[in-house]
Amino acid sequence: xxxxxxxxxxxxxxxxxxxxxxxxxxxxxxxxxxxxxxxxxxxxxxxxxxxxxxxxxxxxxxxxxxxxxxxxxxxxxxxxxxxxxxxxxxxxxxxxxxxxxxxxxxxxxxxxxxxxxxxxxxxxxxxxxxxxxxxxxxxxxxxxxxxxxxxxxxxxxxxxxxxxxxxxxxxxxxxxxxxxxxxxxxxxxxxxxxxxxxxxxxxxxxxxxxxxxxxxxxxxxxxxxxxxxxxxxxxxxxxxxxxxxxxxxxxxxxxxxxxxxxxxxxxxxxxxxxxxxxxxxxxxxxxxxxxxxxxxxxxxxxxxxxxxxxxxxxxxxxxxxxxxxxxxxxxxxxxxxxxxxxxxxxxxxxxxxxxxxxxxxxxxxx
Amino acid sequence: xxxxxxxxxxxxxxxxxxxxxxxxxxxxxxxxxxxxxxxxxxxxxxxxxxxxxxxxxxxxxxxxxxxxxxxxxxxxxxxxxxxxxxxxxxxxxxxxxxxxxxxxxxxxxxxxxxxxxxxxxxxxxxxxxxxxxxxxxxxxxxxxxxxxxxxxxxxxxxxxxxxxxxxxxxxxxxxxxxxxxxxxxxxxxxxxxxxxxxxxxxxxxxxxxxxxxxxxxxxxxxxxxxxxxxxxxxxxxxxxxxxxxxxxxxxxxxxxxxxxxxxxxxxxxxxxxxxxxxxxxxxxx
Numbered sequence: 204x205x206x207x208x209x210x211x212x213x214x215x216x217x218x219x220x221x222x223x224x225x226x227x228x229x230x231x232x233x234x235x236x237x238x239x240x241x242x243x244x245x246x247x248x249x250x251x252x253x254x255x256x257x258x259x260x261x262x263x264x265x266x267x268x269x270x271x272x273x274x275x276x277x278x279x280x281x282x283x284x285x286x287x288x289x290x291x292x293x294x295x296x297x298x299x300x301x302x303x304x305x306x307x308x309x310x311x312x313x314x315x316x317x318x319x320x321x322x323x324x325x326x327x328x329x330x331x332x333x334x335x336x337x338x339x340x341x342x343x344x345x346x347x348x349x350x351x352x353x354x355x356x357x358x359x360x361x362x363x364x365x366x367x368x369x370x371x372x373x374x375x376x377x378x379x380x381x382x383x384x385x386x387x388x389x390x391x392x393x394x395x396x397x398x399x400x401x402x403x404x405x406x407x408x409x410x411x412x413x414x415x416x417x418x419x420x421x422x423x424x425x426x427x428x429x430x431x432x433x434x435x436x437x438x439x440x441x442x443x444x445x446x447x448x449x450x451x452x453x454x455x456x457x458x459x460x461x462x463x464x465x466x467x468x469x470x471x472x473x474x475x476x477x478x479x480x481x482x483x484x485x486x487x488x489x490x491x492x493x494x495x496x497x498x499x500x501x502x503x504x505x506x507x508x509x510x511x512x513x514x515x516x517x518x519x520x521x522x523x524x525x526x527x528x529x530x531x532x533x534x535x536x537x538x539x540x541x542x543x544x545x546x547x548x549x550x551x552x553x554x555x556x557x558x559x560x561x562x563x564x565x566x567x568x569x
Numbered sequence: 570x571x572x573x574x575x576x577x578x579x580x581x582x583x584x585x586x587x588x589x590x591x592x593x594x595x596x597x598x599x600x601x602x603x604x605x606x607x608x609x610x611x612x613x614x615x616x617x618x619x620x621x622x623x624x625x626x627x628x629x630x631x632x633x634x635x636x637x638x639x640x641x642x643x644x645x646x647x648x649x650x651x652x653x654x655x656x657x658x659x660x661x662x663x664x665x666x667x668x669x670x671x672x673x674x675x676x677x678x679x680x681x682x683x684x685x686x687x688x689x690x691x692x693x694x695x696x697x698x699x700x701x702x703x704x705x706x707x708x709x710x711x712x713x714x715x716x717x718x719x720x721x722x723x724x725x726x727x728x729x730x731x732x733x734x735x736x737x738x739x740x741x742x743x744x745x746x747x748x749x750x751x752x753x754x755x756x757x758x759x760x761x762x763x764x765x766x767x768x769x770x771x772x773x774x775x776x777x778x779x780x781x782x783x784x785x786x787x788x789x790x791x792x793x794x795x796x797x798x799x800x801x802x803x804x805x806x807x808x809x810x811x812x813x814x815x816x817x818x819x820x821x822x823x824x825x826x827x828x829x830x831x832x833x834x835x836x837x838x839x840x841x842x843x844x845x846x847x848x849x850x851x852x853x854x
Contacts, residue, residue, distance in 0.1 A: 233833040281817070
C-alpha cells in the first residue's frame, strides 16, 4: 500500500498550512498598523452574482469581484475586528488541537467584549474567515454538530491530543464510527476496501453492515445522514484522493436525494469560496427515476414542492450531465418518487444481492 | 423694571371708517394736512402731503366738510398707502430680548434658547410688537407636541390655546421639519404680543384673533428663532455623530492591534494612538 504510505502526514501538513495562513493574516494587519495605516483586508465577494460554475473544476467558484474591509470605514471596523478576533480564537484552538462548535465561538466572543448580536453574525464571520484564508472551518477546528458515520476495513491513526499514535480499525464498532473532529483529523494507515459507498439513510447503512456489504463488495460504508456535512464531504474526498477509492452514492429516488449526491460530487454554491470539499469522480447510482420503472418499486406521487425543485435543478449547471438530465426528465414524466427502503418489497436481502451489484457495474460504465 | 410707556396718537395704517369719523367729529384742525399731522403718529409735513395726494383729497380741505365718498377714499388709502413710517413703539412695553431669555432660562433651564423681537407693526392703527423665544432640551420634557407659552402684555394666557393665532402659527404654518425639529424634539415656544390693544377675539380675553398682520409677525419671528435652533441642532447632531464615531474607533482599533499581535505571534502590541488621533482631529473641526 505505497499509496497509503504517501498519504501519511497529509493531515499534519494541512494543519501547518492553515496555521501559516492564519499567522500571515495577523502579520499583515500588524504591519499595516505599524505603518500608520488603518488595517484592512481584501477578499473575494460571496454575493450571488460573483458565484460562477467552473466547468473544469466541476464545482462552484467565486469570480473576480472582491470586497475590501477597512477599519477606516465606520461600518466595517466592527466586522473586521470580529474577523481578526475569530482568526486569533481559531488559531489558539488549532494550536492546542482543541475543537469548538459554531455555538462555542458565539459565546467565547463575549469574554473579549466582542459579542456578536446573534448566531447568524458569528456564523457569517466564520465564513468570512474561510474566504480570507481559503480553508474550511473544519480545517481550523470549528465543527458543526454531526451525525454522520463510517464503517469498513480502514485503519486510522489519531492525531488529536491524548490519542496520538493510537490506531483503530473502522470495523471495530458495528454501529459505525462517527465522523467527528477526531476522525477528520486522523491519518489513513491501512485500507483493505476498494470502494466507498455513501448512503443517505441510517436504516440502510445498518442493513448494509448487517448484510456484510463491506466484505462482499470490499466497501467502506459512509452514512451521510441526509445532506452530507462538510466534514463528511471532505472525508469522502480524502478517501477518493489519498486512497484512490472510487466513491458511489446511494440516495432516495427523489429530487432531494439526487441533490445530496450532487453536493458530494460538485459542492454547493454556499461553499464556492472553498476547494477540496467535493469529489468530482464520485458516482450516483440510485435510486434513479428509471429504477422506479425498471424494478417496479413501490412509489409515492411527487408533491408540488418536488416538482418545483426539479424545475430548479433543470436550470442548474451542475445537472447538465447526460445521466442527470435524463433522470430529471424521467422524474418529470413518471411524477413518482421512491425511498431507498422500497426494495424491501422484494425481501430484505434483495437490495444487497441483486440491485447493488447490478448498479455498481452500471455506474462504472458511465 | 423697563421704563414706563408714554402716551401716543394712533398709527394711520388700518384705521377703520368708524374710528376715522369719530376723530373727524372731535378734531379742531381746519385742514386735512393739519388733521393728519395732529392725530396720527409719525406723520409730518411731507408724509401728510404725499398721502393726501395718494388719497386724492385736498390738503386744505376742512375735515368737517369731507363727503362720504372722500371718507371712504381716505379709509382705503390708509389701508393701502405704504409710505407711512413704522409705528412708534414708545407707547409699548415689550419685555426685551434679555429679560425674555432670562425668564425662559429660569423657568425651564433649557440647553438652548433663542429669542427675537420684531420691529413694531400695526393693525387697525394700533402698534404692536411680537417677541418670541424658542427653547430646547434641559428641563423641557418630550411631549406629543410643541410646548406653547402665550403672553399678552406680559400676562400669561392660559385657556383655549387651540383657538389662539399662535397655536395656528406654531402647529400649522411652521414647517418645523425644515428646521430639523421632529415630533420627538423637546422644544418650547414662547410668544409675547404687546400692543395698545391686544386683538382678543372674545371678551374673555383668553385667546388672540386671526389678524393677518399679527399672524405675519409671529410667523416671521418664529422663523428667525427656528433658524438659530436649526443651526444649534445640526451642530449638536454633528458633534454627537462624531463622538459616536470616535467611540467606535477607540473601542475597536486597540482590539485589532492586540488580536493581530497575538495572531502574528508578536510580543509588542502596535500603537494605534496615531490612527485615533487622525480621527479625533476630524471631530474637532
